[in-house]
Amino acid sequence: MDLNDLATRNGEWLRGDGSEADIVISSRVRLARNLADFPFCSRGGELEKREIETQLRRTITEINAEKPLVFFDVGHLTSLDRQFLVERQLISREHASAEGSRSVAIAPEEDISLMVNEEDHLRLQVLHSGYSIRQCWETINKLDDAIEEKVSYAFSEEFGYLTACPTNVGTGMRASVMLHLPALAMTKQIDRVFRALQKIQLAVRGLYGEGSQASGDFYQISNNITLGKTEEEIISNIEVVVPTIVNYERTARRGLIKENKQTLHDRVSRAYGTLRSAQTISSEETMQLLSSVRMGVNLNLIEDVGIDLINDLFIHSQPAHLQKLEGKELEGEDRNVARASYLRRRLAEGRTNGEKRANIDPSAQ
């Protein structure tokens, strides 16, 4: 597996299938772990970091002997490749920008990634398409057990798994789901949802962890608290709210169709039109327009393009992906021009395929 092969595929989290996949994009669980006998990464010297890497790499290789993970030496990747891994959610921004010896082990399906020497010695991640937070937990729990058999984790009877930052201590667990909530955003109900979530100790972030203004109406909901609750309780808390939010979003979409169908149809059609004809376009505008088109496709307001292609474009129009697909480094305006041309081409191909499908369908009846 090489990073250029990955660029042409759309990765696990935007595969676009799984339960409730029109609204729940993906589910993810992360665990933070540290080895007992080393200082945390911010205090560790280069020698210690290398030792941690050697030890964890050996362990990870041993336990995944049948389905090997692929290691990338993050410290030696170009900044473009590091950004590419961030866009695919395989490493964190912190891991990309950290210093010193660090690596990531990735499953070929991209559902597992293990970051070594991030803020903590080991950050495990399991990510699935659609709504499957419990399966993520089950997978990561087994993986964690297997690693734990071979290394000595820093653990305290009182504080649980010890982490560099006390906001992660205890379970060391962040469970999150990524939701696409364009109708709640459009009808300005989203803030009310967030306030309700904060009251039950859940945090809301944007696609790549940014603040309130979520790019492309993608919202990540995760547990705020890692100490004093069992992993089961953390998962259950999320399982209680996700169906409720999914229902709110569906209700808001139905409301828009019922009361403002013309306006909504106009909005998604304009978004689609802009994406098909723009000569230069920023990443942010692309995300916003794709978000409208995605909802339009889900509501059958746009019928000549498939949801897979739209999911694809969300990731392929990101800066590092675009540059990898174009095979060259592109800055500023050149990149926006390349993005617009890429979108025009893919959407034109998508329409031809869509029309072909439409032509075949009647004859099949």
Add this chain to the structure above:
Amino acid sequence: MPPTGSPMMLMVVTKQGTALMSNSTVDLAKLRCPDCGTTYLDFRRTGRLGCPYDYVVFRSGLLPLLDRVQRAKQHRGKRPRILRETIEDHGEIRGLRLRLKQAVEAEDYIQASQIRDLIRSKERQNGS
């Protein structure tokens, strides 16, 4: 290395692994992890601890912080299936070893030999 009589020298590691000062009010600002060198003030400035043992050394400062941020002070989740050692017992012997080092450096050989005996008896208890 803190001089003799500094807060570090007063640190006793109890059975629970709790770092306590001989006087009940802990001067947090003077705390420094003997293992990684992180001070409590470093931690408050950066929000990051230096090593697992800091949870033992800075415990009295961490408890109110955890209570506020996490609304909890006690882990209830998963624990390692094969528990080799926790930071508490790890801290106990490690803490003694550090005190031994300090005593030797301070040329307090009487205290050093007492601590050495304590370490030996602990190691026998642990069966190692």
